[in-house]
Amino acid sequence: xxxxxxxxxxxxxxxxxxGALAQKYNLCHLSTGALLRAEIAAGTSxxxxxxxxxxxxxxxxxxxxxxxLESRFAQASGIEGFLLDxxxxxxxxxxxxxxxxxxxxxxVEKVISIMIPDAMVAERIAHRAxxxxxxxxxSEETIKNRIATxxxxxxxxxxxxxxxxxxxxxxxxxxxxxxxxxxxAIMDK
Ligand code: ADP
Numbered sequence: 001x002x003x004x005x006x007x008x009x010x011x012x013x014x015x016x017x018x019g020a021l022a023q024k025y026n027l028c029h030l031s032t033g034a035l036l037r038a039e040i041a042a043g044t045s046x047x048x049x050x051x052x053x054x055x056x057x058x059x060x061x062x063x064x065x066x067x068x069l070e071s072r073f074a075q076a077s078g079i080e081g082f083l084l085d086x087x088x089x090x091x092x093x094x095x096x097x098x099x100x101x102x103x104x105x106x107x108v109e110k111v112i113s114i115m116i117p118d119a120m121v122a123e124r125i126a127h128r129a130x131x132x133x134x135x136x137x138x139s140e141e142t143i144k145n146r147i148a149t150x151x152x153x154x155x156x157x158x159x160x161x162x163x164x165x166x167x168x169x170x171x172x173x174x175x176x177x178x179x180x181x182x183x184x185a186i187m188d189k
Contacts, residue, residue, distance in 0.1 A: 004082070006018055006083060007113040011122075012121070013172050018031065021083060025081075025083070027081050032084075036054060039068075046068075054136050073100070089153065090157075094157055110166055111161040111166050115172050116173055170183045
C-alpha cells in the first residue's frame with residue numbers, strides 16, 4: 001500500500017482536491033475531519049467527545065483519530081493506497097503513523113502541501129461556512145484558534161518531512177484545476 005499525505009492549512013483546499021486525486025490514482029481518500037463529522041452526525045460517544053473540541057478549534061486526541069484510521073487501513077482492498085487529508089496534524093501523530101505503517105512494511109511516499117497565505121485561509125473558510133454550514137467554520141474565534149493551532153502544532157511537520165526528503169509544495173492560490181494539475185505533476189514525478 002502507498003500512503004500519500006495531503007497537507008496544508010485549514011481551508012487550503014485539501015478536501016476539494018482529494019476526490020479527483022483519489023480517483024485518478026486509485027487511492028482511498030481518508031479525511032479525519034470528515035470521519036469525525038460523520039461520528040458527530042451519527043451521535044456516537046466518540047462523536048460527542050470530539051464535537052466539543054472541534055467546535056472550539058482544538059485538536060481531538062491522537063488515540064481517537066489514529067483508531068479511526070487504523071481500522072480503515074486494515075480494510076483496504078482493490079486500491080493502490082491511501083490519500084490522507086487532515087492527518088497527521090502533529091509530530092507525534094506523524095511518528096505514530098510511521099510506527100503503524102512499519103507493521104506492514106509500508107511507508108509514507110510523499111507529503112504534498114497545498115500552500116495559501118493566512119489571509120486567504122480566513123476568506124476561504126468564511127466562504128465555505130456559507131455553503132457547508134460546518135459548526136467550526138461559523139465563529140471567527142474558532143477559525144482564529146484553528147489557524148493558530150495549525151502554525152503551532154501542524155506546521156512543524158514541514159521540517160519533519162523535509163528531513164525525510166518527502167515534502168513537496170503546490171501553489172494553492174490558483175483555480176481548482178490549476179491546483180489539481182500542480183499536485184498531479186508532483187504525484188507523477
Ligand atoms: P480543516 O482542514 O478546515 O482544518 P478538517 O476537516 O481537517 O478541517 O478538521 C476539522 C477539525 O477536526 C479540526 O479542527 C480538529 O478539531 C479535528 N481533527 C481533524 N483531524 C484531526 C487530527 N488528525 N488530529 C486531531 N484533530 C483532528
